[in-house]
Amino acid sequence: MLHNTQGIVLKTFKYSETSVIARVYTQKFGVQTYIINSVHTKQARTKPALLQPLTILDMVVYHREHKTMNHVKELRPAYTFTSLPYDVVKSGLALFISEILYKTLKEETANNQQFEFLYHFITLLDQNPNLSTTANLHLWFMVNWSRFLGFYPQNNFFYTDRPYFDLTEGAFCHRQSTHSHFIALPLSQLLFRLMQLGAEQTAQLELNKLQRRQLLQYLLLYYRLHIDGFEEVKSLHVLEEIFEG
Numbered sequence: 236m237l238h239n240t241q242g243i244v245l246k247t248f249k250y251s252e253t254s255v256i257a258r259v260y261t262q263k264f265g266v267q268t269y270i271i272n273s274v275h276t277k278q279a280r281t282k283p284a285l286l287q288p289l290t291i292l293d294m295v296v297y298h299r300e301h302k303t304m305n306h307v308k309e310l311r312p313a314y315t316f317t318s319l320p321y322d323v324v325k326s327g328l329a330l331f332i333s334e335i336l337y338k339t340l341k342e343e344t345a346n347n348q349q350f351e352f353l354y355h356f357i358t359l360l361d362q363n364p365n366l367s368t369t370a371n372l373h374l375w376f377m378v379n380w381s382r383f384l385g386f387y388p389q390n391n392f393f394y395t396d397r398p399y400f401d402l403t404e405g406a407f408c409h410r411q412s413t414h415s416h417f418i419a420l421p422l423s424q425l426l427f428r429l430m431q432l433g434a435e436q437t438a439q440l441e442l443n444k445l446q447r448r449q450l451l452q453y454l455l456l457y458y459r460l461h462i463d464g465f466e467e468v469k470s471l472h473v474l475e476e477i478f479e480g
Contacts, residue, residue, distance in 0.1 A: 238263060238298050241313050243353055244290045245337045256304065257286055258337060261294070262350045265343040268304045269296065285310060287320060288333035289357050314354075319361040327473045328360060328373050334470045335377065339384055339462060349383050359434050370447065370478065371429070371437040377454045378429055386461040392427035399423055402457045416460060418453050425450060444479055 240263035248256045254272045261267050274283055285292070295309035319325045336353070356376060363369045381387045389406035391397055397407040400423040402416040407423065418426060429440055429450075442450070451474070459465045 238296055240294050242292045242294045244286050245333050247286050260340050263345055266340050269307045270304050271307050289329045316361050324369055324477050325360055327477045331373055331470045331474050332376055334468055338465055368438045371440050374450055375434055375437045400426055402460055422450055
């Protein structure tokens with residue numbers, strides 16, 4: 236049966252000389268895998284650029300429950316990027332975020348609140364004017380995406396009584412734990428401040444290169460501690476080159 240749905244491209248794989256397999260997070264069916272034919276041909280109706288990470292699509296798809304892969308009848312942009320594919324910082328962030336989504340999005344069910352969160356974030360990333368307003372967006376995303384994954388940090392920081400963030404417990408605490416999975420001052424306070432900001436306000440958080448790198452490493456560890464099988468993020472080196480190169 237044919238259905239109309241929006242979708243966010245997570246990742247594509249080569250399927251044949253002319254076709255690809257696309258992993259897409261759809262508004263109507265959750266995460267789905269589609270075979271898209273005739274992408275790499277001169278007469279292709281679907282151009283490879285339309286399947287770049289985080290592209291938002293209007294889709295007409297064939298859908299059968301419990302089928303491993305379905306087919307796509309039509310694709311067109313649901314949102315036209317103005318800068319993301321052409322800006323090295325934004326495209327690097329898009330690659331990183333799409334990998335995080337690919338590793339954490341598993342459900343084949345609709346979740347409109349989750350889809351709208353991603354839609355808003357992607358369009359904000361595209362519309363942000365420069366590096367100063369973009370540099371902390373991936374950190375904000377990881378913190379706030381954890382809410383949908385079920386381990387959003389407890390909002391209980393207090394400078395004198397609870398200055399440490401325990402990564403295993405997901406809460407700020409009075410003293411360092413016996414294990415090594417905790418964040419100390421000043422990074423723990425910066426994490427707390429980040430939690431108070433909206434995505435449009437992340438430029439207000441002043442981080443130097445070292446703090447930005449350390450906080451990202453801690454957030455990746457936080458994900459590994461709370462998600463079974465969360466593996467190495469291969470696009471991490473892209474961010475390191477962008478923000479430290």
